[in-house]
Amino acid sequence: MQQWQPTTSHQNRVARANLLRTIRAFFCQRDVLEVETPTLSQGTVTDEHLDAFATDFYYGSTGKPVSLFLQTSPEYAMKRLLCADSGAIYQISKAFRHEGEGRWHNPEFTMLEWYRPGFSHVELMAEVDALLIATLDTEPADKISYQQAFIDVLGLDPLTATNHALDDKMRCCGIDINAPETLSIDSKLQLLFGQAIEPIIGRERPCFVYGFPASQAALARINPEDKRIADRFEVYFQGAELANGFYELCAPDEQRRRFAQDNEKRRAAGLPTKPIDEYFLSALEAGLPDCAGVALGIDRLLMIKVGARHIQDVINFPVSRA
Amino acid sequence: MANYSTNEFKGGLKIMLDGEPCNILENEYVKPGKGQAFNRVKIRKLISGKVLEKTFRSGESVEGADVMDTELAYLYTDGEFYHFMNNDTFEQIAADEKAVGDNVKWLVENDVCTITLWNGSPITVTPPNFVELEITETDPGLKGDTAGTGGKPATLSTGAVVRVPLFVQTGEVIRVDTRSGEYVSRVQK
Incomplete structure (x- = not known):
């Protein structure tokens, strides 16, 4: 049985070590503090399309078994540090998502996440670009709004498009799927983005896409000038979705409302609802400083760095060999 | 026949689509960080031979196709x-x-x-990559031409027509690549 062996080359393992060293030097130079937070948590994400691994803890102080979730990102715990006046922080940690594997996906992966008090998403985009230049030696990135990308490539305004127009466009793009009418508008937009836009942006240099529809805000604040969009950005490079960043939502009431809405969507879709992280909401009530934050997939960054075709080439033991 | 979930998709898996057995050529799992997961699949329909792309919601399941290849003379x-x-x-x-x-x-x-059977019945017949056939008719070539520039059509015993070099004559047996339909060499009898 050859399955015990790593799927990586020694060369790629060295490249990972070097990449991590470069990242740490980058943040050290900028006076961003490295932190650690737990990977197990009593609360978890409520997103309809994000699932955490769950496990049971039998030795809690209450004497009753407690469900604990493996983090899908260290976001809530890191924001609690920010609420406790940590200042600028970063973390390199494992994140876990209960979903399939693929060329760009392993259920357990390494994530770099950092937060910048006093930064807007625009300033943070500039810092992400600087990190890409430092690690991948890229040219300065392109920037385009989500709306403009759709208009340029598909001649369709994603903020006003009707279901009918989206269905037509999917057909034109050759997206053949059963019962397309049952997909949400956001899923249709994401399919179109993946099929038609992703392949042509960020080829030569990274591309930042900003101003996602408010319905895909996640934990980003809504743009004060245009309520239809959120101050959220993503970074695409050579076919990979590399990073996702927010001008962070600070308002605890709105955050609670979004969690409840997510759970409502889960219920409607016949999915189990998820326990809300009350520690996180209490921290927001104490006050999250004005800040921007971003999460970046290190395995994907490394794939691009070494020119790997599959994520297995950079993860020693992917889930099939874990 | 068993059903397959998209998690089981991989190149070579045979599934049913629009009532026709298909072979999965490529399978890509696509999932935006915050979005719904899909499988983008490239499929060859085994009867019509058509290649097409299809998107499945991740977790969807499809009927498997009882397809097998067998080697028969x-x-x-x-x-x-x-x-x-x-x-x-x-x-x-x-x-x-x-x-x-x-x-x-x-x-x-x-x-x-190679005979591909679907539910036990042949749906495609794939010949060996190389076959040897006798030329039944071709124009007499110029003597001394061995370069094979351009060539000429030759009809084979099965009715197939291939381009052969000018020096190849009626009655000779030649080796042909069935995938491209091209002449490979003469065969010594």
Whole structure:
């Protein structure tokens, strides 16, 4: 049985070590503090399309078994540090998502996440670009709004498009799927983005896409000038979705409302609802400083760095060999 | 036949689509960080031969197709059916014209072909990559031409027409690549 062996080359393992060293030097130079937070948590994400691994803890102080979730990102715990006046922080940690594997996906992966008090998403985009230049030696990135990308490539305004127009466009793009009418508008937009836009942006240099529809805000604040969009950005490079960043939502009431809405969507879709992280909401009530934050997939960054075709080439033991 | 979930998708898996057995050529799992997961799949329909792309919601399940490949020797045609035999069990199977299709011109007695069976019935017949056939008719070439510039058409014993070098003559046996339909070499008798 050859399955015990790593799927990586020694060369790629060295490249990972070097990449991590470069990242740490980058943040050290900028006076961003490295932190650690737990990977197990009593609360978890409520997103309809994000699932955490769950496990049971039998030795809690209450004497009753407690469900604990493996983090899908260290976001809530890191924001609690920010609420406790940590200042600028970063973390390199494992994140876990209960979903399939693929060329760009392993259920357990390494994530770099950092937060910048006093930064807007625009300033943070500039810092992400600087990190890409430092690690991948890229040219300065392109920037385009989500709306403009759709208009340029598909001649369709994603903020006003009707279901009918989206269905037509999917057909034109050759997206053949059963019962397309049952997909949400956001899923249709994401399919179109993946099929038609992703392949042509960020080829030569990274591309930042900003101003996602408010319905895909996640934990980003809504743009004060245009309520239809959120101050959220993503970074695409050579076919990979590399990073996702927010001008962070600070308002605890709105955050609670979004969690409840997510759970409502889960219920409607016949999915189990998820326990809300009350520690996180209490921290927001104490006050999250004005800040921007971003999460970046290190395995994907490394794939691009070494020119790997599959994520297995950079993860020693992917889930099939874990 | 069992159902397969998208998690089980991989190249070579046979599934049913629009009532036709298909072979999965490529499968890509796509999932935006915050979005719904899909499988983007490239599929070949095994009867029509059409290649197409299809998107599935991750977790969706599809019916498997009972498709298998078997190696059988070509025996003869009775005009309507083409008869093949398993050289180990001597079991015989008849494929119709639709299953044989254009490959009829590469069928050589006793050559072992790959027969794809769906629910036990032949749907495609794939000849060996190389077959040897006799030239029944070609224009006499110029003596001394060995460069084979341009070549000339030659009709083979099965009716196939291939381009051959000018020095190749009627009555000779040649080796042909069935995938490209191109002349490879002369065969010494």
